[in-house]
Amino acid sequence: MNFTRKIRDLDVRGFIHLAAIVVIMILALVYFEYIIRFVMTMIDVFMPVFIGVVLAFIFNMPMCLYEAKLPIKNDVIRNRVSAVLAIITVLLFVVAVLVAVIPQIIENMNNFISNSSTLINNIQPIMEDLLIQLNLTPEVMSNIEAYETDITNTLLTGASNWIPNIIDYLTSLSTGVIDLFIGLIMSFYILLSRDMLFRQLGKLAKAIFKPKQYEWLGDFVSLVAVTFGDFIFGQVIEGVIIGVMCYIGCLILNIPYGLICSLVIGITNVIPYFGPIIGAIVDFLIIFLVDPFQAVIFLIFSTCLQQFECNLIYPHVVGGAIGLSPLWVLLAVSLGGGLFGIPGMVLGLPTFSVIYELVRRWTNDRLAKREAE
Numbered sequence: 001m002n003f004t005r006k007i008r009d010l011d012v013r014g015f016i017h018l019a020a021i022v023v024i025m026i027l028a029l030v031y032f033e034y035i036i037r038f039v040m041t042m043i044d045v046f047m048p049v050f051i052g053v054v055l056a057f058i059f060n061m062p063m064c065l066y067e068a069k070l071p072i073k074n075d076v077i078r079n080r081v082s083a084v085l086a087i088i089t090v091l092l093f094v095v096a097v098l099v100a101v102i103p104q105i106i107e108n109m110n111n112f113i114s115n116s117s118t119l120i121n122n123i124q125p126i127m128e129d130l131l132i133q134l135n136l137t138p139e140v141m142s143n144i145e146a147y148e149t150d151i152t153n154t155l156l157t158g159a160s161n162w163i164p165n166i167i168d169y170l171t172s173l174s175t176g177v178i179d180l181f182i183g184l185i186m187s188f189y190i191l192l193s194r195d196m197l198f199r200q201l202g203k204l205a206k207a208i209f210k211p212k213q214y215e216w217l218g219d220f221v222s223l224v225a226v227t228f229g230d231f232i233f234g235q236v237i238e239g240v241i242i243g244v245m246c247y248i249g250c251l252i253l254n255i256p257y258g259l260i261c262s263l264v265i266g267i268t269n270v271i272p273y274f275g276p277i278i279g280a281i282v283d284f285l286i287i288f289l290v291d292p293f294q295a296v297i298f299l300i301f302s303t304c305l306q307q308f309e310c311n312l313i314y315p316h317v318v319g320g321a322i323g324l325s326p327l328w329v330l331l332a333v334s335l336g337g338g339l340f341g342i343p344g345m346v347l348g349l350p351t352f353s354v355i356y357e358l359v360r361r362w363t364n365d366r367l368a369k370r371e372a373e
Contacts, residue, residue: 051183056190083191
């Protein structure tokens, strides 16, 4: 009798849970637009917090190095000094890169703009000769001229539409700068109270979850922290190495706009798999507008450089942090980019790596229990 009642109560609870899930899904579909709007509003509100957490995660890497090396016995003082030194180190590195790079970028951009008129004058007779050799009919020529007029009008209309939006862009930029500043301050306090926050979150999780769930949650958090930390650190180091090697190669080969091309290669290299391809294509187009022959030389050089990076640098710098085959890497980057754009392409790989590792552990546990039976 009691057993039958338990089964009946279980069925009733299961039905209630299923009905609740169905109702929630229907409401989510009906009010999907409002939910997305609310989520975006919350993201904007908590953006400084998110930036602070991300910066604290980045600053924590050099901070751990300082904590291990500083000969300070007092833990509190060592923690604070390490946090200050970590932030100063990262900021000095960023400032040094900007001071060294920005003047050369401005110079290269000025040269590019000054050479653009010469380039157009050189291309125009080539296009005219090409059209004459193609022996096009007057009707086709009139259509081409109409297309040129439409493209010119479209560009002028687009430029005129951008002018009224300058204030909006400046407002967004100022908001971003304020969020970054608040996030920087917040990251400092997160680093100072890092150990206390870990203890408090650990106690809260221990009070909420059962022992096995608490143990699994601790393993999960550790897996995420190690995977993302090693991946981001490795990608940044790899991007710097490839950017420097590309700049040296551009100087040796006398390739124009070597600094800009090296920056593009180094930045896009942070995106797994597709990043080097995107960077090489962008740089090829930039150089091609000035010197087509040098553009071909750069394409060959960048291909050799990426082969060197894939076979020697990547396995040692990033390698073990991911542990995925090329098929899974391609799938992770494609899904991340399709869902969340460039941030998804960058963070999709470590996210998929965490999921892959969790599935692997679960599969091994299931097989071990099945063999034990």
